[in-house]
Amino acid sequence: MSHPMSTAQLVAAREPGFSLPRDLYCGQQALQDDLEQIWYREWLFAAPSCELPKTGNFVTLNVGQYPVIITRGGDGRVRAFHNVCRHRGQRLCPQANGSNPKLVCPYHQWTYDLDGKLLYARDMGEGFDASKYGLKPVHCVDLGGMIFICLAQVPPAVNELAKNLMAYAGPSGIAESKVAFSSTIVEKGNWKLVMENNRECYHCGGSHPSLCRTYSDDPLMTVMEGPNAASPEILSHWDRCDAAKLPSRFVNAPDMQWRMARVPLMDNQESFTMSGKAAVAQRMGTIPWNDAGSLMFYHFPSSWNHFLPDHAIVFRILPISPTETEVTTKWLVHKDAVEGKDYDLQKLTEVWMATNDEDRRVVEENQAGILSPAYQPGPYSPSQEAGVIHFVDWYCGVMSSRLNTAVAAE
Structure with a gap:
């Protein structure tokens, strides 16, 4: 019985100038690899900064498994954090957007400043060090009114x-x-x-x-x-x-x-x-x-x-x-x-x-x-679909180098 091809094998099998193999468009493993190699590593456009005109304004989004909150601090800076309470993991803000002077967990009211510092956690006993339980930051830049975030520990140059x-x-x-x-x-x-x-x-x-x-x-x-x-x-x-x-x-x-x-x-x-x-x-x-x-x-x-x-x-x-x-x-x-x-x-x-x-x-x-098993990749028009070729070449280039690097590291 033949084993399904890995994402790296599917990318390698792709014929230049043609659409992608079927499983890259509908496979669960391909999506997981896309998330891990691209969505969790690249800068992503998140929101226009005008959505956060005042201190305490926030927007939220989900990048794969990661809920993220972006908020404007009292110093005017836009920051992003993982939308996860450091107590027991409750999502801090379930709404798509809104405004709060502080970020308060709805579960046990742990309260964070807009710069991510833990300000209040009730009855945590002696020796509890609030400075160790600030929100986890997400890289965030405001490029002339366009807010980009990056989930990677070390983001690519921007x-x-x-x-x-x-x-x-x-x-x-x-x-x-x-x-x-x-x-x-x-x-x-x-x-x-x-x-x-x-x-x-x-x-x-x-x-x-x-x-x-x-x-x-x-x-x-x-x-x-x-x-x-x-x-x-x-x-x-x-x-x-x-x-x-x-x-x-x-x-x-x-x-x-x-x-x-x-x-x-x-x-x-x-x-x-x-x-x-x-x-x-x-x-x-x-x-x-x-x-x-x-x-x-x-x-x-x-x-x-x-x-x-x-x-x-x-x-x-x-x-x-x-x-x-x-x-x-x-x-x-x-x-x-x-x-x-x-x-x-x-x-x-x-x-x-x-x-x-x-x-x-x-x-x-x-x-x-x-989704039909009868699908097979077809050729792109070099004049009409040059932009599609740019995208698919970019995707295959990124996935090929990162997946092969990951395999070599194992």
Whole structure:
């Protein structure tokens, strides 16, 4: 009887330019390996910092088996901790977000300061040293309004990402925004299928009628090979942005883990709306024109984002099971923009609410087909699916080196 292939063997068996072997999209062992080698080791986009405007504001999320809480301290700093009481392990905060002057465990009222120090633990007897029972920290950085966390003991270097993201997203004023609307859905598909679907617009014409009113599904409008290699429309857009000192040219990590570029919308349209006009009267940050296009930023494994002149949309994915992924979308507007006066919530959100639901259906049907034993990997289009190839090559490169290192260490 043949033994199932290990994740390392499945990755090694993958043919370049083709989709992945079946078990990498639906196997429990593959998900566990993904969590241990990627999700527990990489920087992950967690939340926009504008969700935590005041001391005591917090947000929570689950990364695999790890519940995490992010909070803003009295010193203005954003910190992240394992959302686990040091007494008997109760989850400190079950809510998705909220505000508390202190972090109080609901079980026995152990009380922590916002910097993680244990302040109060009743009747613990003589010799109890509260300084040994502070909350366990999680690495946390605020990059110009985008909060990233890393569960690793020693996180990977973040300086290149930090430098570029703060320069490129700076003019969008993300830190000076607010969340106008938040949506969380569960897609019944593997996290890699969710990311693959996002990385191409080969499917857009057939699946996204509302998005395609403003966002071109022509790969020449999104595929670029460097700061001076793109379609004439993009190059002329970059020249215009350069003259206004608006960072826009393509920049990326050497392994394509992240990339950023500002691309024009079709026909000088202003925003992802049904009309193509700005959804919000009050412009974000310091972007000089309504038709500055979208600053597109993705970061593997967990996020893609659009920063427009009038609003920003940030997306976060988190794996739940081999065939379930949580997708959270937040629409950000200028912090002083008033709903009903400066923007209509339906007009602001309807294009991406529809697009997210269309993508959910596509991913779920993709997963349903891959669950069939008849599935075998098929070839990607080198022009239409270059972004998918970047993602799958990144995934296979990371998994191969880390799993082989882990085997060698045993």
